[in-house]
Amino acid sequence: MKQFINALLLFLIMPLLLPQNAASAETPEEKGLAIAMEADRQDNGFNDYTSDMLMILKNKHGKESNRKIRINALEVENDGDKSLTIFDNPRDVKGTAFLNYTHKIGDDDQWLYMPALKRVKRISSRNKSGSFMGSEFSYEDISSQEVEKYTYQWIRDEEYEGQQCFVVNFYPVDKKNSGYTRQLNWIDKKEYRPLKTEFFDKKKSHLKTLTFSGYRIYLDKYWRADKLHMINHQNGKSTILEFSSYKFRTGLKATDFNKNSLKRAR
């Protein structure tokens, strides 16, 4: 989940280096890529952060179930980020932990720790459309959104919820294993933060909508949303993620993201 946060981050920060050549022959693809790169650039240098996350799952009858999760994330130079995700609730999964090394190119490396057996299990990250913890977020939604993972196409500029936005299509590079044909993103022009994403499935029909709200700025630079709301239009289920206690530059190191630290996580 650090990943979609990064994802957001990348999008957030792409101020206006474009205006002067906007009138020239920039293609929609070039403009889309420039927006994604600027968002990525603006989130560079956070080093690491920790955060608490409450995941609220709702089925189509409105029945709710909560999960409490803690996230540690580490920025890795020239590659995707590393993250350690620890489950506190429901109690039967307490102590379960998930270690992810995101890569800009190729599959991520993922390990799952099962505390009852004291077992670390390497898991396959190839298929990205699987549900994360029974939620409407798939692994690719919570994975670090590296620029290299998509190709881009700027569609139009548009106002969304009172903010001027770029509307940009993201096309997954790994078409075969992504659950989507494209993601349509609303990115605000001022801070390059994602405000809304529409996901289109393999049949090109509208599958899910994700909205971001309650943005706060940390260390005067890094924007994070307090709340992410994902609605699945096809199965009627939804998932809300509520973030709290963000702490940046806590001193986490690479050694806090290995299989030994995964086993110790609690």
Place this chain on the structure above:
Amino acid sequence: MSIPINRSAITSAKSPIGILLLILFLFAAYPSRVPAFELTGHLAAEEKLFFNDPLFSRQQRSAASFAAQPEFYHEWENGFSILATPFLRIDSVDAERSHFDIRELIFQSAHDTWELRIGIGKVFWGVTEFVHLVDIINQTDLIEHIDGEEKLGQPMAHLSVVQNWGVVDLFVLPFFRERTFPGRRGRLRSRIVVDTDHVKYESGAKQHPIDLAIRYSHTLGDWDFGIYHFAGTGREPGFDLKINSQGRLRLTPYYEQIRQTGLDVQSVYGNWLYKLEALYRTGQDDSFFACVGGFEYTFVNMASSGLDLGLIGEWAYDERNNKCTTGFDNDVMAGARLAFNDLASTEALAGIIQDMNSTATTFSLEASRRLSSHWKISINAFFVFKSSDSDIIYDLRNDDYFQIELFYYF
């Protein structure tokens, strides 16, 4: 430390429970600046129903049992922590299954490049699903479950050194834990009862050896692997036939001194996981080689239903053939794991084991579902479809069962 409850261990100050209470008191009372004390754990009630009449006298058609496993954890600053996990089971039928164990009581000091753990701990090595061949540090608490996944706490000093080139784990294991076995009234046992009160050792140090293990493990790209050497008391006993003081025939466990080299490898290739465990053991009759390997393939989000289906195929081989004591001399295993990804985290795992050297076929099923954030229910079933009198599971041929278990987590 696995003490049948009826032996008044609880009142003895020297008992593990006494020591545990003392230590819990000490660390709960320790004035810490970070109030990171945590009490979690679970209680479980279980009912096991057998489909057939028992083969042996005094066995029952059903059994109820209750288990508790609290977990006390305290963490100081600077990476020091202590974890205590006592375990208690009370069984309505089998006095041997009513037992107490300290699963963990371990002090840990964690640093960037090394980690020291001292106390009673639990360590798992291995990658395959049906057979846990190379896992050796902890003794199997066989009376808990015939799948052998339940383990007894092992006293240890464990140093783990983490470097760029891999992880080296060193173990000194100063106390030996004897395997648990069902008692006379218990089902799922051999026709001759194992007498765990009269155990024999090859080593004169008996239950106080200094067993040693060293392991190197590393991750290289899509490969995770580990290789180890163990020198000490074998966890898997041989048996002597004896007549006890009441004139009954009994099996007496005999623990030999062994040396074992083990390897576990797992590789990710797209949606495939490839797994291999192998060992070479000396000191237990003739030296022998054994291995288990296979794959796991997962169909993620099948037909956009949100369901994940994992298929598992494994093959186990043991050079000892019909002298093999684990039952996995030449067996093929096939399994399916279904995850519903619903609010209740419903999941099921079914597996079939076919002995290629005989007719023996067994089937097992486990499924679970969360009832609320504190309650969970699970069912478990085991069937012997076929067996002949040369099979290790022949004595279990009437022990097909269905079990329902209710957990309360806190």
